[in-house]
Amino acid sequence: MAKRDIAIGIEMGGLKQFERAVDRFEEKFINAVKRVVVETAELIQSQAQALAPVDDGNLKQSIEIRYFNRGLSAEIIVGAEYGIYVEYGTGIYALEGNGRKTPWVYWSEKLGRYVYTKGMKAQPYWTPAIELGSKHFERELNKLGA
Numbered sequence: 001m002a003k004r005d006i007a008i009g010i011e012m013g014g015l016k017q018f019e020r021a022v023d024r025f026e027e028k029f030i031n032a033v034k035r036v037v038v039e040t041a042e043l044i045q046s047q048a049q050a051l052a053p054v055d056d057g058n059l060k061q062s063i064e065i066r067y068f069n070r071g072l073s074a075e076i077i078v079g080a081e082y083g084i085y086v087e088y089g090t091g092i093y094a095l096e097g098n099g100r101k102t103p104w105v106y107w108s109e110k111l112g113r114y115v116y117t118k119g120m121k122a123q124p125y126w127t128p129a130i131e132l133g134s135k136h137f138e139r140e141l142n143k144l145g146a
Contacts, residue, residue, distance in 0.1 A: 091119015
């Protein structure tokens with residue numbers, strides 16, 4: 001019986017060490033994934049800001065990152081309400097062809113006059129940034145074995 005008690009004690013000690021090792025591995029893995037999430041979010045933000053056309057800088061400054069789920073999730077937002085029009089174009093230049101088909105006139109506070117337009121050509125800044133970030137995210141998670 002003494003041998004049996006010793007074997008059980010060794011098994012139990014080994015199990016505790018194993019559990020600690022698994023816990024350390026899990027913590028390191030989660031921290032590595034959080035690092036990849038932060039890197040990817042910052043890459044998308046910086047790329048979108050670099051590609052965003054500059055008029056008064058509002059579009060660039062409106063691109064922000066929000067983190068959720070204890071850093072395991074990130075949301076990159078474009079706060080400027082006109083960001084979608086810059087990305088996809090307007091009027092006859094709209095990328096999907098669903099823009100207004102006829103010209104229009106509007107008052108420009110900035111220019112202090114009426115402006116005649118057929119629309120604005122697309123100036124993609126968001127899609128290229130997302131594509132770059134997606135590649136980075138996938139590559140880095142593959143390195144982790146995820």
